[in-house]
Amino acid sequence: MSSTNKSISEKTTELSKLITWFDSEEFSLEEAIDKFKQAEKLAASIELDLSSLKNEIQIVKQRFDSEN
């Protein structure tokens, strides 16, 4: 995971909000570049998280044959 504690889901939601802002009535050119930089940073963080996460596979010790 990247340095922040936010989950991928939280970051994706945040990125969606940022992207929606560009189409909203709140859009202003003065803020656009800052918001764009934030979006770029979030996208890079999401990509890093997704690429580095590994599944933790564990075979349970319990036996399921008839004797147990």
Next chain:
Amino acid sequence: MEKPQIQPIFSVSDFIAVVNQTLEYAYPSVSIEGEVASFKVSQGKFVFFDIKDKGGSVGCFMSVWQLRVPIEDGMKVIVSAMPKLTQWGKFSLTVKTVRPSGEGALKKSFELLKAKLDTEGLFAPERKRQLPTLPKHIAIISSTQSAGYADFIKILNDRWGGIKVDVAHVQVQGEIAPDQMIKAIDFFNQQELLPEVIVIIRGGGSADDLAAFNDELLVRAIAGSRIPTLVGVGHETDESLCDLVADVRAATPSNAAQILVPDKNEIIRSVRVQVGSLLPRILQIIDQQKIAVSGLLISAIDSVDRAIDDQTMRVSNLKNVLSQLDPNKVLARGYALVRGVKRIGSVIEIETTNNIMKAEVKNVINK
């Protein structure tokens, strides 16, 4: 001299016991294939039928709870049983398991059980639960040596990460497979931290190979699971009762992984495309604003031009009006300007365009 051999004399009960001991030693368990005849259930507890072929017939007995698949007269089955001589001297088979044999019998048994469970509402759409969107903890019931399990894990790892995957290694084929899978379902349902979904998977095989997934008790265990279930058994065309009762059915083990988690590579591509489209959008908005400002400037200049034109026109009109008031113009139209006192005998001055004349007033009449 040879001593005469003494033959033992049994009581009837002892003889039956000895025969049963001998049978148990010689045939602790036998599998017999034949056709079911005279099938009946007594008192809702005991099952009696004969298993026969062209050359013979043997009576069979078992408990109702041991009958895991429906059978009926004429169906070809394989029984796993222990031969026994009853206290009335009748030879019979005490059946442990019975399973349909051959494609026709398997299909018939499948249809009978499907109809029964369908009547109970086990396959009803309203029973189906949704799977979690992004599970963090899942349970898998499969044989870890099977190709289906390997396919599932490969696709799962390719598509998503960060999931805790608990795997119950069980038989997914044969007589003991249903019980092992039932135990695994129970095991996961009894965990303190429940997995968010149970995935039951097995690769393709013959109808007989997949018969375990048409076991009534296994189907009921899946229906009774507190944890939502995803079943991916066999190939796309295979349909098992476990598929029908599961909350979500996957066509194959690989498809189960595709259903369970999104593809991170697609998400990465989508994120890149979305963010990549922002800068051109900003530049487009800047261009639009430039055009808007330019339009406003042109409009302002037009307004000033119009105001100047208006004022010029107004001045021109006033000049025209003023020119009409010029006395020389009136004189040019033939009028004359008279100056002096209007009294008989006084001398007045008359001015025309070209002349100035003096005249005497001869008479004054009021109009």
